[in-house]
Amino acid sequence: MNNAELEQQQRRERLEAVSDAKRTLILNAARDVFDSHGLDGASMREIARRAGYTPGAIYSYFSSKEEIYGALLAESLERLQSTVQLQLASADTDAERAACAAMGFFRFYAQHPRDLDLGLYLLGGARPHGLTPELNQVLNDRLYNALAPFERALQALGASAAEARSETTAFFAHCVGLLIL
Numbered sequence: 001m002n003n004a005e006l007e008q009q010q011r012r013e014r015l016e017a018v019s020d021a022k023r024t025l026i027l028n029a030a031r032d033v034f035d036s037h038g039l040d041g042a043s044m045r046e047i048a049r050r051a052g053y054t055p056g057a058i059y060s061y062f063s064s065k066e067e068i069y070g071a072l073l074a075e076s077l078e079r080l081q082s083t084v085q086l087q088l089a090s091a092d093t094d095a096e097r098a099a100c101a102a103m104g105f106f107r108f109y110a111q112h113p114r115d116l117d118l119g120l121y122l123l124g125g126a127r128p129h130g131l132t133p134e135l136n137q138v139l140n141d142r143l144y145n146a147l148a149p150f151e152r153a154l155q156a157l158g159a160s161a162a163e164a165r166s167e168t169t170a171f172f173a174h175c176v177g178l179l180i181l
Helices: 003-041 044-051 065-088 094-111 113-121 133-156 161-180
Strands: none
Touching (some): 003 044, 094 113
């Protein structure tokens, strides 16, 4: 690689680092805005103000508050999945895997209540609102991926696929209910 190519690569890396830092500032500001105003009460103007930018500046990173919300929820679900996987590392048996997957899920939200709140903003009555169907599907798939180790462990313990899915759904509902209490 010659000097000109090296300089171009370094410049791209610097620009990417600055872009990532700005994106992080916007996401942190948005998290605070969603926490205090909810998804419906949040505005791009308020998110921009808290991030220290003009509204026009954040549109180069996100096209809407729903897209920002989706990015925050996606990050949260990635951290949830990592937490569950970390818990599973200590499991040797199928029963231990089921227990570790369930406890990893519960502990994540018990330790990160703002992440639970973020996920619950999505519910407007009985159905999600504010997101495109595609983004909603991506986020639901990520949530399911965090619950899948529990479901697989139940199947390994002898539950049918339908029974395991039903028990996983019940676990999710009970877990969220306990966390809300």
